[in-house]
Amino acid sequence: MATGLESNMTWLNKKLKADQNFDVVYRVIHVGGKNACIYFIDGFCKDELMQKLLQQFMGITAEDMPKDAHEMAKSFVPYVEVDLKDSWEEILYSLMSGVFALFVDGFDKCILIDSRTYPSRGVEEPEKDKVLRGSKDGFVETIVFNTALIRRRIRSTELVMEMMHAGKSSKTDIVLCYMDNRVDHAFLEKIRDRIKHIQVDALTMNQESLAECLYDRKWYNPFPKFKFTERPDTASAQVLEGNIIILVDNSPSVLIMPTSIFDVVEEADDYYFPPITGTYLRLSRFIIAVLTYLMTPTFLLLMKNPDLIPRGFEFIMVRDTVNIPLFWQFLILELAIDGLRLAAVNTPNMLSTPLSVMAALVLGEFSVNSGWFNSEVMLYMAFVAIANYTQSSYELGYALKFMRILNLILTAVFGIWGYVGGIILCILFMFTNRTVSNQSYVYPLFPFNAKQLAKRLFRLRLPGALDPVREEKK
Structure with a gap:
């Protein structure tokens, strides 16, 4: 950066393409008998604050005018967040982030005033991570608001x-949040180093793009390597447990790491209810997750081998005429359910109710009466489709879906041996999966730790909880 205002403006106008970008605004003013110029991005700065700052600058007399940027920032900039920079790279980054820049003729540094404000929605409960009891706030797309929710x-x-940055063009803000006295510093340094060496043009998909850059091993393993949450209370609890959370600007979700399968299954409701209720909810999710994986392959196996049906359960046999093999019915419905899910996402709210009724009729009564599907197949697939929503993690739901389809294929081709092989493959996928910190994905099940496993399966009393009766006796 030069000391002459004209040369600085010439270079900056060319770099910012000020004659082409309508939202790049600059204005030449007189400050204390010197020429000065302000630069800002329209829409990022607060108009009322800028007006007051301009009044302050224009009111400086030649006698009171400081000799350098440092003195001016101390004496004549009535704002809290002020910085001085002489590097064009830092100035451009701040300016494109929405910071107000002031150049004064003869000053060798630029005065940066962080008066920016981003368009944002209100802090409200996230659509996905809802709870029956507890706080109703959620993360938003502005990273500063999200850090404030955790600080609170x-x-x-x-x-x-x-604060860190990634992306050559986007220069996306990334925040590593952790407790300095509880975090694994070796793992923290590893994550910090990976973010520094990310060689991408932009984090287009925010936290998902970052996750793929941080974990590049075994992409074929569908089980989630990260846990995502939009709840500040969940993120704060993970930080207090010594984990690292990563916040990415423009994203209402945060990444939690390291993450095991037990972390993915946990939900905030487990802790907003008494221990016995929380334990029931947690165990229910584990059991339902297993059932969603085993339900349709087991039914297919029993239909292919009726002699394996336990006594008293003969009623599960398909009584109607089977026009299409059961295996193909299951595969078609697996695809149809995802089609309905995608349609629901893209359906306008005013049409969601009539289309839901139409889908229920077409895929329910009409599809059975027409002979395409058997009612038993529809029943089990309906259970699987609904049970998938007991998991807060989309990634875990789809991992179980992929494993279920693989088991269906193996069972249809190899019978009982394919069924057993599919289960073994699913277990191997989980046990060979590793967290970002290279720890076991199924710890404390393997390596086995009975005490930690009990904490994972059962919702125990919070550490340090006092027994009032015992305290009175003391």
Whole structure:
């Protein structure tokens, strides 16, 4: 950066393409008898604040005019977030992020005033991570608001919010959030180093793009390597447990790492209810997850081998005429359910109710009466489709779906040996999966730790919870 205002403006106007970009605004003013110029991005700065700052700058007399940018920032910039930069790279990054820039003729540094404000929606409960009881706030697309929601819950000096950037063009803001006295510093340094060496043009899909850059091993393993949440209370709890959460600008979700299969299954409702209720909810999710995987392959196996049906369960046999093999019925319905899910996402709200009724009729009564599907197949697939929503993680739901389809194929081709082989493959996928910190994905099941496993399966009392009766006796 030069000291002459004219040369700085010439270089900056060319770099910013000020004559082409309508939202790049600059204005030449007089400050204390010197020429000065302000630069900002329209839509990022607060108009009322800018007006007051301009009044302050234009009111400076030649006698009071400081000799350098440092003195001016101290004496004549009535704002909290002020910085001085002389590097064009840092100035351009700040300016394109929405920071107000002031250049004064003869000053060798630019005065940066962080008066930006981003368009954002209100803090409200996320659509996906809803709870029956508990706080109703959620993360938004503005990273500063998200860090404030965590700071509000953890008022400790050990809480660290470390800012980083990634993407040559996007220069996306990334925040590493952790407790300095609880985090694994070796793992933290590993994550920090990976983010520094990300060689991408932009994090187009925000946290998903970042996740793919951080974990590049065994892409074929469908089980989730990260846990995503839009709830500040869940994120804060993970930070207090010594984990790292990563916040990405423009994303209402945060990444939690390291993450095991038990972390993915956990939900906030487990802790917003008494221990016995929380334990029931958690165990229910585990059992339902197993059932969603085994339901249709087991039914297909029993239909192919009626002699395996236990006594008293003969009623599960298909009584109607089977026009299409059961295996193909299951595959068609697996695809149809995803089609309905995609249609529901893209359906306008005013049409969602009539289309839901139409889909229920077509895929329900009409599809059975027409002979395409058998009622038993429809029943089991309906259970699987609904049970998938007991998991808060989309990734885990689709992982179970892929494993279920693989088991269906193996069972249809190889019978009982294919069924057993499919289960073994699913277990191998889970046991060979590794977290980002290269730890076991199924710990504390393997390596086995009975005490930690009990904590994972059962919702115990919070550590340090006092027994009032015992306290009175003391």
